[in-house]
Structure formats: C-alpha cells, structure tokens
Amino acid sequence: MRTDLATPVQRAPVINFGRRTVAIRRFGGRVSLRVDVRTLVVTAVLLAAALALAVVALGLGEFSVAVPDVVSALLGQSSGAVNMVVVEWRLPRVLLALLLGAAMGVSGAIFQSLTRNALGSPDVIGFNTGAYTGALVVILLMGGGYFAVSAGALVGGLVTAALVYLFAYKKGIQGFRLIIAGIAVSAMLASVNTFMILKASLEQAMSAAVWGAGSLNKITWEQVLPVVVVFAVLLAVLSLYGRRLGLLEMGDDAARALGVRLEGSRLVLAVVGVALTAMVTAAAGPIAFVSLAAPQLARRLTRSASVGMVPSAAMGAFLLVASDIVAQNLFAPIQLPVGVVTVSIGGCYLVWLLAREVKRQ
Amino acid sequence: MAVNRYRLLGLLAAISALVLVLWLSLAMGSKDVDFAALWPAITAYDGSPEHVIIHDLRLPRTVTGVVVGIALGLSGALIQALTRNPLADPGILGVNAGAGFFVVLGVALFGVTSIQEYIWFAFAGAVVATVAVYFIGSRGRGGATPLRLTLAGVALGAVLGGISSGITLLRPAVFDSMRSWSAGTLSNRTWEIFTTVAPFILVGTVIALAMARPLNAMAMGDDTARSLGANIVRTRAWTIVSVTLLCGAATAAAGPIGFVGLMVPHVARWIVGPDQRWILAYTLVLSPVLLLVSDILGRLILRPGEMQVGIITAFVGAPVLIWLIRRRKVSSL
Numbered sequence: 001m002r003t004d005l006a007t008p009v010q011r012a013p014v015i016n017f018g019r020r021t022v023a024i025r026r027f028g029g030r031v032s033l034r035v036d037v038r039t040l041v042v043t044a045v046l047l048a049a050a051l052a053l054a055v056v057a058l059g060l061g062e063f064s065v066a067v068p069d070v071v072s073a074l075l076g077q078s079s080g081a082v083n084m085v086v087v088e089w090r091l092p093r094v095l096l097a098l099l100l101g102a103a104m105g106v107s108g109a110i111f112q113s114l115t116r117n118a119l120g121s122p123d124v125i126g127f128n129t130g131a132y133t134g135a136l137v138v139i140l141l142m143g144g145g146y147f148a149v150s151a152g153a154l155v156g157g158l159v160t161a162a163l164v165y166l167f168a169y170k171k172g173i174q175g176f177r178l179i180i181a182g183i184a185v186s187a188m189l190a191s192v193n194t195f196m197i198l199k200a201s202l203e204q205a206m207s208a209a210v211w212g213a214g215s216l217n218k219i220t221w222e223q224v225l226p227v228v229v230v231f232a233v234l235l236a237v238l239s240l241y242g243r244r245l246g247l248l249e250m251g252d253d254a255a256r257a258l259g260v261r262l263e264g265s266r267l268v269l270a271v272v273g274v275a276l277t278a279m280v281t282a283a284a285g286p287i288a289f290v291s292l293a294a295p296q297l298a299r300r301l302t303r304s305a306s307v308g309m310v311p312s313a314a315m316g317a318f319l320l321v322a323s324d325i326v327a328q329n330l331f332a333p334i335q336l337p338v339g340v341v342t343v344s345i346g347g348c349y350l351v352w353l354l355a356r357e358v359k360r361q
Numbered sequence: 362m363a364v365n366r367y368r369l370l371g372l373l374a375a376i377s378a379l380v381l382v383l384w385l386s387l388a389m390g391s392k393d394v395d396f397a398a399l400w401p402a403i404t405a406y407d408g409s410p411e412h413v414i415i416h417d418l419r420l421p422r423t424v425t426g427v428v429v430g431i432a433l434g435l436s437g438a439l440i441q442a443l444t445r446n447p448l449a450d451p452g453i454l455g456v457n458a459g460a461g462f463f464v465v466l467g468v469a470l471f472g473v474t475s476i477q478e479y480i481w482f483a484f485a486g487a488v489v490a491t492v493a494v495y496f497i498g499s500r501g502r503g504g505a506t507p508l509r510l511t512l513a514g515v516a517l518g519a520v521l522g523g524i525s526s527g528i529t530l531l532r533p534a535v536f537d538s539m540r541s542w543s544a545g546t547l548s549n550r551t552w553e554i555f556t557t558v559a560p561f562i563l564v565g566t567v568i569a570l571a572m573a574r575p576l577n578a579m580a581m582g583d584d585t586a587r588s589l590g591a592n593i594v595r596t597r598a599w600t601i602v603s604v605t606l607l608c609g610a611a612t613a614a615a616g617p618i619g620f621v622g623l624m625v626p627h628v629a630r631w632i633v634g635p636d637q638r639w640i641l642a643y644t645l646v647l648s649p650v651l652l653l654v655s656d657i658l659g660r661l662i663l664r665p666g667e668m669q670v671g672i673i674t675a676f677v678g679a680p681v682l683i684w685l686i687r688r689r690k691v692s693s694l
Contacts, residue, residue, distance in 0.1 A: 167683050180686050184679035187620050191672040194544050198669070202537050209536065213526055289519065331531060340527040347520030351497060351513070 039302045039311055046298070046314035050101075053321045054094045058086050060329060093219040097324045097338075098317045099227055100216075100280045101290060105298070105316025106238070107276035108291030109307045110269050113245045126186040127277055128286040130160025132212050133189045133196075135285070139208045140200045146223065149211065150282035157278055160185060214287030214339025216324055223283060230279050234272055241268050242309055249306050287339045289346025290316050290323075297349065319345070368633050375646040382653045386423040387415055389657050391665040425550040425558075425614055426656055426670075427649040430621060432562045432611035434648025435569045436604045437622025438629070438640055442576045443600045444511050450623035453511060455518035456608040457617040459490020462521040464542055465528050469535045476549065479542065480557060480613040487609030493517055495601050545616035545671025547656050558610040565606030566645070572600050573638040580635060618671040621648050624678045631685060651678060 020037040059065040063085050072078050073086040134156020138144045144152065168181040197205045244265045247255045252262055280287060298311035323341040330336060387399050394411050402415035433451065440449045451457065463486025467473035473482060498513035529536040578591035586593055629643035655673035662668050
C-alpha cells in the first residue's frame with residue numbers, strides 16, 4: 001500500500017470517455033443518431049473495398065477490360081463491345097453479388113443477435129434444406145427455368161420452416177424443441193434430396209448440384225430487379241425495428257424494462273431474417289457461410305461488443321464479391337459455383353478464430 | 362434397485378428385438394425365403410440358390426449392418442457426452458467430410474472404382490480428419506474444450522466439403538461415383554469388408570465401454586470431474602481414439618449414414634436417464650435395430666430394386682424423434 005500521499009500528482013489522470021462517437025441531429029431533433037467513429041471508418045473502408053473489387057470484377061474474364069475503361073463504361077461513356085461486356089453481361093452479376101452479400105450479412109447479424117450465439121443462422125429451422133428440395137423437384141421433375149426454380153426454392157424453404165415450427169409448437173415454442181424438430185425435418189429432406197440426385201440423369205444431377213452449392217453464373221438484368229425491390233422493402237421494415245436488436249441483446253428483462261415488446265419484435269425480426277435468406281436462396285441458391293462469417297468478422301474489425309447490421313452488410317458484400325472473383329477465375333474457363341468458395345473461406349475463418357482464441361489465453 | 366431391474370428388463374426386450382430383426386434381415390428382401398430354411402443355410406450349407414442368397418449375400422450384409430450400427434450409435438453417444446452437446450453426431454467432428462474428401466481424391470487422382478478400394482481411402486480420411494480436429498481443438502492451455510472441438514469439426518468439415526464439391530463439380534465422372542457413395546448403403550457387402558472393419562470396431566467398442574465411468578464424472582463439468590478423480594485429458598484422448606476407430610470403420614464399410622449416431626443415444630437417454638453405462642448399453646443394442654430395420658425397409662420399398670439405407674434411416678428415425686420431443690420433457694446433457 002502506498003503511503004506517500006503527500007507526493008504531488010505528476011500528470012493529469014487519463015479519463016476514459018469510452019469510444020469516440022459522432023452525433024447527428026437534424027430537423028429539430030426528430031432525426032437523431034449517434035455513430036461510433038471506428039464503426040463508421042471500418043464500414044466505409046469495407047464498402048470502398050467492396051466497390052473497388054466490384055470494378056475489378058467487371059474487368060476480369062475472357063474479354064478483359066482495363067479499369068479506366070470499366071469506369072467510363074459504368075458512367076455510360078462507352079459503347080459497342082466494351083459497353084456490352086461490362087454493363088450488359090457482367091454488371092448484373094457483380095451487382096447481385098454486392099446485394100446478396102449485404103443481405104446475408106444483415107440476416108446473419110439478426111439471427112446471431114436474436115439467438116445470442118455466434119453460430120446462429122436461419123439454417124436452424126431447416127430453411128436451406130427445404131429450399132434445395134423445392135429446387136430439386138422443379139429442376140428434376142418439372143424441368144423449369146430460373147424463375148420456376150426460384151419459386152420452387154421459396155415454397156420449399158417456407159413450407160419447411162412452417163412445418164418445423166408446427167412440429168415444435170406445443171403451448172409455445174421452446175428453443176431446444178425447435179432445434180431438434182429442425183434437425184429431424186432437415187434430415188428427412190436431406191435424404192429425399194440424396195435420393196432425387198441419385199435417380200436423376202448425370203447431367204441434370206450436376207446442374208442441380210451446382211444450384212445446391214449456390215451459384216451466380218448466368219445472372220442477367222432480368223434477375224436483378226426483383227432482388228432490388230424485395231431488398232428495399234425488407235430494409236425499410238428493418239429500419240423501424242433494427243435498433244431494438246441492441247436492446248434485446250441485453251436480455252429479456254432489461255429489454256422489457258426499456259420498453260421493448262419482446263415477442264412482437266422478435267417475430268418481426270426473425271421473419272425479416274428468414275425473408276432475406278429466402279431472397280438470396282431464390283436468386284442464387286443456398287450460398288453457405290457468408291451469413292455466419294460476415295457479422296463475426298465485422299464485429300472483430302469494429303471491436304464492438306455485439307454484431308452490427310450495417311458493418312455486417314458491408315462485410316457480406318465484400319466477402320461475396322471477393323469469393324465470386326475467385327470462383328470465376330481460379331479454374332477459368334470453368335466456373336466454380338461461388339458457394340464452394342464461400343464455404344472454404346468460411347471454414348478457414350473459423351479455424352483462424354480458434355487459433356486466435358488460443359493465443360488470447 | 363427397482364429402477365435398475367426395469368432398465369435390465371428393457372435391455373432384454375431390446376435384445377430380443379435385435380434377434381427378431383436379425384432373422385427378418387436374413388429372410389426378407391427382393392426374394393423372400395422360408396424362415397425354416399434360414400438355420401440350415403448357415404449350419405448345413407448345400408450350395409442351393411436359396412442357401413447362396415442367405416449365406417453369401419444376406420448374412421454378410423446383416424452382420425456388417427450390426428457392426429456398422431453399433432459403431433455409429435456408440436460413436437454418437439461418445440461425441441454427445443464428450444462435447445456435452447446433444448446435437449453432436451459423427452458428422453460434427455468432420456468425420457464424414459474427411460472420409461468423403463479422401464474418397465474424392467481416390468476417385469479423382471488414383472482412379473479408384475471398387476468398394477474394396479474405397480474402404481481404405483474412407484478410413485484414412487476419417488482418421489486424418491478426426492485427428493486434425495482434435496489437434497486444432499486442443500491447442501492452448503484449456504485443452505480440447507467441447508465448444509472448440511465442435512467449432513473445429515464444423516470448420517474442417519466445411520473446408521473439406523467445399524473442396525470436395527469443387528472437385529466433383531468440375532469432373533462429372535467423379536461426381537457420378539460420389540453421389541452413389543454418399544447415400545450410404547449396405548448392399549453388396551462381402552465377408553471381406555466385414556472382416557476388414559470388424560477388428561477396428563471391436564477395439565473401438567471396448568474403449569468406448571471403458572470410458573462410461575469417466576464420462577459420467579465429466580458430465581458434471583470439468584472442475585467437479587477433476588475433484589472426483591477423473592483424468593480429463595486422458596478421458597478425452599481415449600474417447601477421441603474410440604470415436605475415430607468406430608466412425609472411420611463404419612463410414613468406410615457403408616458410406617456416410619446419418620441420424621443413427623444422433624438419434625439412438627437420445628432415445629437411450631430418454632429411457633434410462635443420464636448414466637452413461639446404461640446409455641452405452643442401450644445404444645449398443647438399439648443402433649443395429651434401427652439400422653437393420655431401415656435396411657429391410659429399403660429392400661422392400663422398391664422391390665425388386667433397393668433404396669439405400671442411409672436414405673431410409675432419417676425417414677424411420679425422424680418421426681420417432683419428433684414424437685419424442687412432443688411427448689416428453691427434452692433431456693438435456
């Protein structure tokens with residue numbers, strides 16, 4: 001114990017005011033927002049990186065285009081072959097990669113926040129397996145095109161989610177019962193999927209498997225518009241409910257004390273999360289691991305205590321664009337489904353996470 | 362004591378069910394044979410077509426089914442106890458992905474085509490994956506904690522699965538062999554396959570049964586287990602050895618068969634409570650019952666064709682699981 005109390009204080013004590021934030025107030029306080037500086041910077045950097053990669057992706061391929069030419073094509077200043085390749089062929093795919101990546105980041109953030117679990121995902125309720133079943137039925141039995149497959153996947157996924165919910169419902173929903181029911185139903189559907197793949201011709205089975213891995217190949221402008229509209233609607237809903245996530249994370253009692261209606265908010269948020277996943281699956285198949293990895297990576301970069309939706313969205317967009325570049329060019333001219341790449345990257349991320357935890361101990 | 366008597370009676374009932382299923386498995390299939398002909402076919406083999414079917418086709422298939430069922434069930438029970446995770450199954454430690462990855466490599470690089478050759482690739486893959494998961498999960502001071510093992514298994518499984526599907530999607534021939542392997546089947550199992558995997562499964566089973574008591578202590582948490590005198594590091598290591606042997610051999614013999622390892626230990630736990638000795642005993646008997654019943658159904662559904670047992674197990678098991686969770690309070694670990 002120090003006894004020299006008489007010693008004069010040499011330096012002013014450093015007071016920790018917490019993280020640096022910027023407050024935004026407009027319209028007489030009706031719009032008021034406090035933004036963490038580090039989160040802002042990280043999100044901006046991620047977005048910039050994602051856009052830069054997107055420009056690079058627009059130039060890469062069998063017919064390569066230099067970056068300045070890509071930019072001028074995007075600004076509508078070029079015509080002919082360059083315009084055709086960049087704007088008509090490649091832009092829809094890159095745009096969709098950005099949008100879907102962001103959607104998966106948000107969806108992952110919602111579920112990880114709701115379940116307070118780094119491994120939480122819409123998969124718990126068997127959505128993706130059901131979507132694959134729906135898509136397989138359309139591809140193998142009905143031989144439908146892109147939109148038919150999307151519809152099949154949507155129906156399959158939603159019916160599965162509803163079934164799991166029903167099986168688990170008995171005077172309310174208990175988390176553990178929901179998970180077990182999800183596993184049971186998923187296991188049954190997975191074996192249906194295996195059987196259908198076995199019985200199909202090799203060619204059909206391969207194209208179904210490509211869909212099942214999640215792929216952005218053969219995307220055109222026709223498929224971008226529906227995604228933009230749905231995404232906009234879901235984001236609008238989310239802007240009303242999103243801030244309650246942070247309150248819900250404090251635990252049920254604290255959230256209730258702070259004025260959050262628990263069940264209603266949870267249901268809306270979960271529905272939006274499932275809808276985002278459904279949108280991604282319908283557009284490009286079940287792309288794995290982005291919704292798992294993006295929120296956690298963003299959380300570590302922003303050094304915040306919980307997963308944030310905006311940084312997660314930026315991270316998701318960045319990850320999917322990067323993965324798609326790898327998927328397109330690793331074995332060019334053969335194109336891998338992007339899901340194969342995201343799974344590998346996601347797995348490596350988990351291993352890295354484990355290694356980091358070891359170091360910290 | 363009264364409780365133990367009920368448990369024992371239940372176990373006897375399960376064993377009689379197993380015996381019944383064994384006989385059914387010999388008798389039923391694309392060609393039904395007389396029950397009266399079963400015993401002579403085994404003891405006094407005379408080479409008639411009926412005896413050939415029973416002795417050379419269904420008998421090796423049935424005994425392979427029994428050992429594979431035991432291996433899947435026991436490994437599931439051990440992994441659930443070890444990771445204290447009720448959702449854990451052999452798949453979660455990356456075993457199936459590892460086996461699948463090596464089979465893909467075998468088909469793609471070495472042109473392997475027959476089951477006899479698949480076995481060794483699958484076994485090596487399962488062993489390599491489990492060992493790798495254990496080493497990734499057990500680095501650092503905390504050792505192989507349940508959460509880290511699970512994460513490591515999921516991560517490695519994802520990477521290997523991703524690379525496997527990348528390779529198969531690039532090469533249609535490999536894709537074609539893999540889709541039939543990945544369904545998991547007991548058809549065309551010869552005595553050779555049985556004798557190859559049985560020793561591994563036997564050793565794995567012995568180790569598993571020896572782990573029942575230490576795992577009971579571990580169920581109370583690491584600190585309590587330590588104070589009860591259990592050696593945590595040694596228990597974990599031996600459990601992993603046993604799981605590796607069991608899963609590796611089962612996957613090698615029949616391909617990845619899901620759900621048996623996940624479900625049977627749950628059912629056993631619901632019947633007998635948390636004592637691992639009883640759970641393992643019940644699992645030992647009930648897993649082959651589930652696998653053989655599924656296999657028989659697979660033979661009957663598409664007569665004269667067959668449906669792979671790996672496809673049936675989920676359809677037999679899942680409704681039972683849903684019925685159980687709706688009926689009872691769910692058992693936690």
